[in-house]
Amino acid sequence: MQPGRFQGQQSGTSNDDDNPFILRDYDHCISCYRCVRVCAEQEGDYAITMMNRGFETQITAEFNNRLKESACTFCGQCVQTCPTGALGDRKAMRAESLPGKLKKTRSVCPYCGVGCQVDLLSKEDKLVGIQPAMDGPANEGALCIKGQFAFDFVQHDDRLTKPLVRGDDGELHEVDWNTALDHAAEGFRKVLKEHGRHAVYGVASGRAPNEAAYTMQKFIRAGFGTNQIDNCSRA
Ligand code: SF4
Ligand code: SF4
Incomplete structure (x- = not known):
């Protein structure tokens, strides 16, 4: 083997891609085309491809x-799918300087009803990244942008952790669950009295299991006497 004729040749163009999710550093690329194939054959997107021919x-x-x-x-x-690190998860890489060892925890993506399995990457008590589970029966190693990158809400300061009810002053106030549920029931009663049963419409969460979805339709049909019930999974 005489490797000299390949020396200095690079695959890909390093074009300082400024997207917040994917690092592209083609100095590490070995032109295996796995990225091109997964984009076309799995994602059906054809966003990346090869250009030029042969050695170029x-x-x-x-x-x-x-x-x-x-x-x-x-x-x-x-x-x-990139075997060399020519493509990297920018969000997970930001956590490199954080203290602690990287831990993987198997879980299910909370966004939609597909139920993709994920491996959550954490350092101490901080969620730092997400990897798709290659053996997840629903996703087999695939995720969408939300499951892959949109996890900041988990530790966001604005995340709601307690119910809020709007008071007479027009502002939202933290209350306990019983107070919030009483307030919602009172709102339903008022709407029924003033506008009738067809003013009520229920939409069950796509993340609800069958039992919860069944209970929801029962709540709307038997509780209010209307068939106006749907599930966001239909979208
Ligand atoms: S992130 Fe997905 S759509 Fe974008 S280039 Fe990679 S495989 Fe293709
Ligand atoms: S998967 Fe990685 S190494 Fe293979 S062609 Fe794509 S960027 Fe290069």
């Missing part, structure tokens, strides 16, 4: 642009 072949986004300007949905599957 390069990995690139559409029109050699940045990912933000391409059809990329930021599903992260190219990052997960």
Whole structure:
């Protein structure tokens, strides 16, 4: 083997892609095309591809642009399949300097009714990243942008952890659950009395298990006497 004729040749163009999710550092790329194939064959997106031919072949986004300007949905599957680190999870990499050992915990994505399995990456008590579970029966290693990257809400300062009820002063106030539920029941009674049963409409959560969805339709049908009940999973 004489490796000299390959020396200095790079695959892909490092174009300082400024998206917040995926680092593209083609100095580490070995032109295996796994990213191109997963984008086309699994995600059906064709956001990244090869350009040029033979020795000059390069990995690139559409029109050699940045990912933000391409059809990329930021599903992260190219990052997960890249064997060399040429593509990296920028959000997880930010946690490199945090103290503690990286821990993996198997869980289920909380966003929609598909129920993709994920491995949560944490350091001490902080959630720092997410990886798709390759053996997850519903997703088999795939995720969408929300499951892959949208986990900041978990530790966000604005996250609601207690019920809020609007008072006579027009402001929202923290209350206990019994007070909040009484307030909601009173609101339902008022609407029924003033506008009748067809003024009530129920939408069950896509994350609700069958039993909860059944209870919800019973609550709307038997409780209010209307068939106006739906489930957001239908979207
Ligand atoms: S993040 Fe998903 S859509 Fe974007 S380039 Fe990678 S595989 Fe394709
Ligand atoms: S998967 Fe990684 S190493 Fe393979 S072609 Fe894509 S960027 Fe290069």
